[in-house]
Amino acid sequence: MKSGFDINQINGDGYLIIPLSMSSLAKGQSPEDCYMIFDYFSKKLRTYSNDVVFLYTNGIYFNTMGVSFQERKKTNQQMINHSVALRKLIDKRKQFIPNAFHYLPIDYVLLNSKHFAGFFSKLKNLEKRDPNFRKHVKRDMGERQYNEANVNFILEEVAVAHILRQRLVDLPRTLVKNDLWRLIVYSGGYMHADFYQWKKKILPQVDTINPYKGGQYDFHQKKMFVFDDMKIK
Secondary structure: OOOOEOOOOEOOOEEEEEEEOHHHOOOOOOHHHHHHHHHHHHOOEOOOOOEEEEEEOOHHHHHOOOOOHHHHHHHHHHHHHHHHHHHHHHHHHOOOOHHHEEEEEOHHHHHHOOOHHHHHHHHHHHHHHOHHHHHHHHHHHOOOOOOHHHHHHHHHHHHHHHHHHOOOOOOOOOOOOOOOEEEEEEOOOOOHHHHHHHHOOOOOOOOOOOOOOOEEEEOOOOEEEEHHHOOOO
16 A cells, blocks of 8 residues: 555455544535545445444544633534434435444543553653654644644644554444454545654554554545655655
8 A cells, every 4th residue: 555545445344434623514524525435435345344433523622722611512512413414314325324333522532542641641742842743733733823722632633543543442333343444534634743753653553453554544635645655844
């Protein structure tokens, strides 16, 4: 599997993991957009013993300084409305088994993996002492202000992505039997801070089974980015 190319075929049973950005639930990651993703990948699967995980990143938005009760209420309602609409779409089209789709908040990983606190602490220390890593964190922030809240936002995403790819947290399963692969698919690019920590081996790389343990799929470009094949810029 080379970086920058589409995936032709996925062997064995595993998880398609779709992180959902709260700011994109109405446009870019709407229920219809999400349906397009797993419909596209269903044609690449050699077996049908696979599950889909929708990971709502609502929790990390509460890192933002000054989040009000009304803003939290609005965010939670957006997540609920999106998941309800997605369930209805899956039920209506009768193409896939509804119970094979799991709707999880990002806090599920924080609570169910014993590694999150250690990983986050290690990334936090790295951000303070490594200017190159800090540069990549700022790049992921885009136009957001550089402050502790926004730094934590990025570092939590990186820690969670690594835990998922390394299979360091159990996921709900309906059809999956062996958990042989976990592919993170996002409608956009990979996190530069995640790429950097992988190349520098900051977080432990212990998984020997998942073929997608070091990389991410960009659904917009229909390309798999394999971190080991890429150079740090």
